[in-house]
Amino acid sequence: METSAAGLEKAIKAIKIGLSLPEQDHLHRELEELLGWLEPLLAFNTGETEPLLFGHEAVNVLREDHPQEGRLAELQEAAPNFAGGFYLVPKIMD
Amino acid sequence: MELRKTTVRQAADAVWKGEITAHQLIEKTLKNCSVLNEGLNIFTYLAGIDAVEQAKAVDQKIKNGEKPPLAGIPVAVKDDLCYGVLPTGLGSPAFSEFISPVTAAAVERLMEAGAVVIGKTNLDDMGQGSTTLSSPNGPTVNPWLAGRTAGSAGAAAVATGVCMLAVESDSGGALRQGASHCGVAGLRPTTGRVSRHGLNAHCSSFARVGITAFSGEDISEVLDLISGFDERDAATAVCREGISEIIKAPGSKDITIGYPVTAFDYLEPELREIFEQARERFAEGGYRIEEVDLGLLREGLLAYYVIAMAEAFSNHARFDGIRFGKTAEADSLEEMYEQSRAEILGREARRRSIFGAFLLSKDNYGRYYRQALKIWEMVRQEFETVFERCDLLMLPAARSLPRSLEGESGFLEGWSEDLYCAPVSLSGMPALTIPAGQVDQLPVGMQLVGPPFSEKMLLAVGSASGSTGK
Numbered sequence: 290m291e292t293s294a295a296g297l298e299k300a301i302k303a304i305k306i307g308l309s310l311p312e313q314d315h316l317h318r319e320l321e322e323l324l325g326w327l328e329p330l331l332a333f334n335t336g337e338t339e340p341l342l343f344g345h346e347a348v349n350v351l352r353e354d355h356p357q358e359g360r361l362a363e364l365q366e367a368a369p370n371f372a373g374g375f376y377l378v379p380k381i382m383d
Numbered sequence: 384m385e386l387r388k389t390t391v392r393q394a395a396d397a398v399w400k401g402e403i404t405a406h407q408l409i410e411k412t413l414k415n416c417s418v419l420n421e422g423l424n425i426f427t428y429l430a431g432i433d434a435v436e437q438a439k440a441v442d443q444k445i446k447n448g449e450k451p452p453l454a455g456i457p458v459a460v461k462d463d464l465c466y467g468v469l470p471t472g473l474g475s476p477a478f479s480e481f482i483s484p485v486t487a488a489a490v491e492r493l494m495e496a497g498a499v500v501i502g503k504t505n506l507d508d509m510g511q512g513s514t515t516l517s518s519p520n521g522p523t524v525n526p527w528l529a530g531r532t533a534g535s536a537g538a539a540a541v542a543t544g545v546c547m548l549a550v551e552s553d554s555g556g557a558l559r560q561g562a563s564h565c566g567v568a569g570l571r572p573t574t575g576r577v578s579r580h581g582l583n584a585h586c587s588s589f590a591r592v593g594i595t596a597f598s599g600e601d602i603s604e605v606l607d608l609i610s611g612f613d614e615r616d617a618a619t620a621v622c623r624e625g626i627s628e629i630i631k632a633p634g635s636k637d638i639t640i641g642y643p644v645t646a647f648d649y650l651e652p653e654l655r656e657i658f659e660q661a662r663e664r665f666a667e668g669g670y671r672i673e674e675v676d677l678g679l680l681r682e683g684l685l686a687y688y689v690i691a692m693a694e695a696f697s698n699h700a701r702f703d704g705i706r707f708g709k710t711a712e713a714d715s716l717e718e719m720y721e722q723s724r725a726e727i728l729g730r731e732a733r734r735r736s737i738f739g740a741f742l743l744s745k746d747n748y749g750r751y752y753r754q755a756l757k758i759w760e761m762v763r764q765e766f767e768t769v770f771e772r773c774d775l776l777m778l779p780a781a782r783s784l785p786r787s788l789e790g791e792s793g794f795l796e797g798w799s800e801d802l803y804c805a806p807v808s809l810s811g812m813p814a815l816t817i818p819a820g821q822v823d824q825l826p827v828g829m830q831l832v833g834p835p836f837s838e839k840m841l842l843a844v845g846s847a848s849g850s851t852g853k
Contacts, residue, residue: 291746300740304696305703306733307721316737319794323738326795330685330754340756341763343588352614363484369710376705381716 293320384408387544391456391601394547395497398454399445405455409438409499412457415545416501423524423543425536426502427462428469437499444497451497452608457546458493459537462503463510464550464592465581466490473583474506476519477708477727487581488616489550489592489609496608501546504536506557508729511585511695513557513800514786517731522788525564528824531785535561535569537595542567548605549595554586555687556780556804558593562816563780563828568845569595570602573835574811575621578613585698585735586691589808599817599845606838629837631774633668633847638840640670641773643677649782649802657820657827658779661848665777668848675769675776683762683806688798689742689755695732696739702727734794759809766810770834775841779803780816780828807832815841817848 297320301308308316370377384394384403397403413434420426430437434457441455462472465483472478490500508517514532515523523536526543533539537549538561551558553571562569571593584590594609596602612623631638642662647655666672704710704723711722728736742751769776782802786792807814812832819829833841 293741296741296744296746297737299744300737303740304699304724304733304736305717305720306724306728306737307718308725308733316734319734320738320741322793322795327685327689327751330682330689330758331750333682333754333758335754335757335761338757338760340753341760342756360484367481367484368706369704369708378705379710379713379716379719 293317293324385544386412386457386547387597389547390598391453391547391596391604394456395452395454398441399450405438405441405445405497405499406435408455409434409457409501412501412545419543419545423526423533423539424521425504425523425540425543425545426459427472427505427520429502430469430500433468434499434501437494441497441499453493453605454497456498456548457501458498459502459504459540459546459549460487460490460500461510461535461537461549461551462506463552463583464490465583466500466503469500469503471583472503474508474510474518474520475708475727475729475732477702481707483581485581487550487592488578488613490581492609493548493550493605498548504540504549504551506536508731509585509695509699510552510554510557510583511731511735512797513555513560513804514797516786516788516797517729519729524788525785525825527566527826528785530788531825532564532788533561534564534781534785535595538562538565538567538569541565541595541597547596547601551593551595552582552584552590553593553808554584554590555691555801555808558595559804559814559816559828559830560781560800562595564785564826566818566826566828567595567597568599568602568818569593569816570606570838570842571807571814572606572610572838573813575618576610576626576813576836576838578616578619580613580615585732586694587698588690588694589687599815599842602815603839603842603846606842626836629774629834629840630843631840633844636669636671638670638775638844639673639773640665641675641769641776642672643776643778644674646677646680646778646803649680650779651783653822654779654783654827657822658777658829661777661819661829665848673773675773677765677769677776677778679758679762679765680802680806682758683809684799684802686755686758686762687801687805687809689751690759692735692739693743693752694739695735696743699728699732699736731794762806762809763811766807766812766832775831775833775837775844778807778830778832780830784822784825784827803830811835813838813841815845817845
């Protein structure tokens with residue numbers, strides 16, 4: 290199993306966030322604290338209990354299948370940059 | 384009209400009868416909000432002209448012969464619930480100007496009933512916390528004792544009397560602990576009763592939309608108005624065919640209250656005494672008290688945090704500067720994402736997202752996440768077993784008195800405050816916080832927890848038993 294430091298590095302990469310080295314060190318100390326805090330969870334005997342996946346008995350909400358105008362214009366306004374039907378990202382090729 | 388001495392019913396009656404117009408009521412409310420906000424930091428945005436326009440529309444409806452049930456009632460909305468006129472700040476500087484294209488279902492329904500949105504209330508970083516201490520706007524001060532946190536800004540708004548209702552989210556207990564710390568009533572409803580449409584949930588499995596008010600009686604006026612099926616939230620499908628409400632009259636021998644003796648061991652003696660006194664009051668009031676076992680509180684708290692962090696990792700993924708938030712200037716696409724997200728996610732949101740990703744990794748998924756899902760099921764079963772013998776259960780809302788605004792404390796200390804609320808969130812059952820007593824000039828609240836759709840019984844018992852925050 291990989292170390293908590295290696296796992297943390299991967300996690301930071303996974304969420305795509307820029308952190309300074311002191312911040313990463315601080316998070317590593319906090320992660321160690323967290324893993325200690327969670328020890329009783331690992332030690333707890335859950336026997337044959339099946340994991341709960343949904344806290345409620347949600348069912349599919351079926352709508353009538355007909356074309357709707359939608360709210361694209363409103364959603365475009367909420368995005369930082371939007372043009373020609375696309376969300377804009379910075380250029381990555383010259 | 385002094386709102387702190389008036390019920391929602393009385394205030395709406397006064398507006399119907401023309402004793403005061405909705406416009407006058409809201410003008411006065413806005414003035415009070417501005418004054419109190421300077422000292423207490425309750426609101427992130429005040430509605431101002433928009434609130435006045437809403438109030439004028441209510442007055443017009445009354446002139447037209449309509450009787451909106453919440454005519455002119457001022458409502459505060461937590462800033463993780465969308466209201467299409469004011470920014471939805473989410474406790475992140477990157478969203479300070481974000482106007483959502485939608486309005487939360489619960490807010491829409493309150494406005495249809497004549498309530499007037501007067502502002503958005505402060506919250507923790509991305510709504511993650513029960514103190515407002517991680518808010519980029521600074522913490523909300525407890526109206527009972529400066530120097531302590533209010534827990535939730537909506538509860539502070541109600542306790543000070545600047546508004547009569549607050550619509551708030553509750554995942555691990557922010558609404559319920561806020562009500563406890565401010566001496567008011569707060570209801571977290573059963574899963575599926577109130578639509579979550581328009582709520583920016585960091586933790587979809589446990590986030591619910593609830594109501595804070597002066598008293599259970601005031602919440603009763605509102606509950607039906609915001610409840611029911613909404614095709615935009617699949618969990619409310621349970622309401623489509625009508626729900627079976629559990630209703631029993633307060634003070635009746637028919638009501639058995641569960642008292643989980645060992646649960647109170649985590650409390651300091653002066654807090655424990657409050658609950659012993661509450662137990663005695665219930666017994667004197669004619670309720671049957673039954674000692675029950677609730678042994679999974681600690682494991683429930685830990686499981687809640689594992690699942691909540693995993694879901695925060697997923698739910699925060701959309702805040703990338705492209706779909707939501709501000710796009711950071713950067714030389715490369717990768718840097719743009721990293722910088723945008725660093726500007727959007729504050730310290731608490733980063734911590735939970737990163738730890739969530741860690742706990743979901745190949746090495747940790749089975750050990751932590753799957754284990755947490757099993758404990759979730761065990762906690763749900765434990766509550767079900769309790770309600771085979773009892774009609775409701777009394778529990779503290781918070782583990783200690785409101786935290787100090789000064790001084791740093793560890794993040795786990797803060798999370799541990801959710802000991803009594805997080806397991807109830809796992810159970811999916813409704814909980815009402817009502818004032819139970821006072822320690823050191825600060826109110827202490829208790830949760831009344833009931834089986835699914837027992838809100839009306841909880842509110843009836845709570846209204847008859849708890850003191851109000853007035």
